[in-house]
Amino acid sequence: MDSPISEASALSSRMLAWYDRHRRDLPWRARPGEVADPYRVWLSEVMLQQTTVQAVAPYFQRFTERWPTVQALASADLDAVLHAWAGLGYYARARNLHRCAQVVAFEHGGRFPDTEEALRRLPGIGAYTAAAIAAIAFDRPAAVLDGNIERVISRVFAVEDPLPGSKETLRRLAGTLTPDLRPGDYAQALMDLGSSICVPRRPRCILCPWSDACRARALGIQEDLPRKAAKAERPVRRGIAFWLVNPEGAVLLRRRPEEGMLGGMMEVPSTPWLAGPAPELADAIVAAPVAVPPATAWRPLPGVVRHAFTHFPLELVVAAAVAGEGWRAVEGVWAPVDRLADFALPTVMMKVVRHALSKT
Template identity: 65%
Template sequence: MSAPRRSPTPRALAQLLLGWYDRERRRLPWRAAPGEAADPYRVWLSEVMLQQTTVAAVIPYFHRFLERWPTVADLAAAPVEEVMQAWAGLGYYARARNLHQCARMVTDWRGGLFPDEEEALRQLPGIGDYTAAAIAAIAFGHRAVVVDGNVERVMARLFAVTEPLPGAKPRLKALAAKLTPAKRAGDYAQAVMDLGATLCSPRNPACGLCPWRDACAGRLAGIEAELPARTPKAERPTRRGLVFWIIGDDDSVLLRRRPPQGLLGGMMEVPSTEWRAEAWELAEAVADSPLAAAKLAGPWRLLPGLVRHTFTHFHLELTVATARARGQPPARGLWCPLDRLSDQALPSVMRKVVHLALSKAY
């Protein structure tokens, strides 16, 4: 009779993963080479950018930010409008405002030096539990439990956790904590995230190449592809709005800045109605325009097509109406030449509006 199978110890699992990481680590522009000290500014900047965004999307933004603002002091000294414009397209725009506020706080109050402890890091704008742990581990080598979506997926499969997310989050973090070593904590944090991003992928995990394949309870049970389980999400509602594409005498277009707080706060936009469940009739939208933007121009015509965009909690459908200007812009409005639209901090949904208007209004 064969002896019962013994599970590897947490230390053995960590060593297996670190050995794999030393061979297979991804080369990323914010990641220090083996033997080099990590730059806290680069680590912080990359971690903020990577929230809810893919590595492929972040890399060109990261390069542009570093070229324009090589240090945290350079970023702190930049006008917030320039930071928002450089961020345009990355989404979740509160991150850009918090990024600038954090840079100023680190520069003004700490002489350009990031704190190295999780608790102190969490006091900075835009830094929550995950980001604080990632900076503490990767930039400063402290033992910190770094858990993102990749790590949750790896832990759920490694330990065959069938409880669905988000309820399983505390258990998955506790399991991740058991495996996190005191030494090479930063390398371990990056290793387990690399494992989730490259081999233990959401679909079709490459179990044959995984350093933890022999210890993975999910694989041994044949349920790895089903994990992590998730509580079904409620269906996103759809909101609708009407956008006013107002053309000036020199073919410039009217833009305005959104309020600093709230969705897309501080970004530039083509003026629009509020976004609601019911579709807008053109006459109603013109009469209801809160900044009287619609009353600056006329007669109005609706452009063919519809702008569709999805936010975290709802879908958005925008109709675009256009007219020639016949008045002065509101206080928060400005006339922007068509060839300078790319210089404005326009979020992705407004870039879609611009694309439709330029293709249909002229």
């Protein structure tokens, strides 16, 4: 599709003028006249992946207070990073964040590469994040395409093919408008426009600096775009979590495998999370992920722990027991109940903890 805008430079100039008047004040954003810090740009972009600005802001503040430089983050213990990340979800991001910091600190002398191509070779940095860092931190004319920008571009060009299949089309079209002058500010301007004006429902078109160039508005379909492919059904997954307390009152935790969901995080041991009915407790005990003395009596606690992941909802029954003789040989970490907050427990496991404490 050809651009509906004959003067792309005029459009980008108009967008930058709008940004200079309406830019958001965000903790990771350089103020006018300041040079952007690549570390803060990178950290914020990783945190913002599939997470809102409101949710990220306090995490960003705590991270930068604790680890103000990429070298400090690289030297941090992974468990400390995972614990600080708890609540943001998508924990693979936290592991990649730590690995990326180490690569930058120890292989690149503490300096982030300044091109999209080089940035994409770093752990956890994909096409969007590389483009955002290149544009915002290094003023490279990169076509940045986050969810807000996808919405703006799909409406300006009236792209009716549904996402995610239209991503490459949107990226190409975005590139036709990306200016050589202030590309970082331009990318952030589109982010802000999508956040405050070109919103999903009831867009405030009368306030948009591109309203006269928007093809979707001319067609009256701006609120219908971007179209999205129908989501596949998300079957409920179920499992059993094992709340095992030793005679000293400590609870058994274990570390999840590095690869896979919640990789490297601590958990209350549980069965695999599978679609279908919950496993029978007697069968689950036989294959329990905790090696407990045979005489230990497990009992299901009333109620169910529910948690919604992006790709599926989860229901966990919690079975509780007191460990008998031989508990010291059980593989895992015995955590005092009053110190559970010190461990890198993801949100779903904190729900298990609260449920168990309220029912035992």
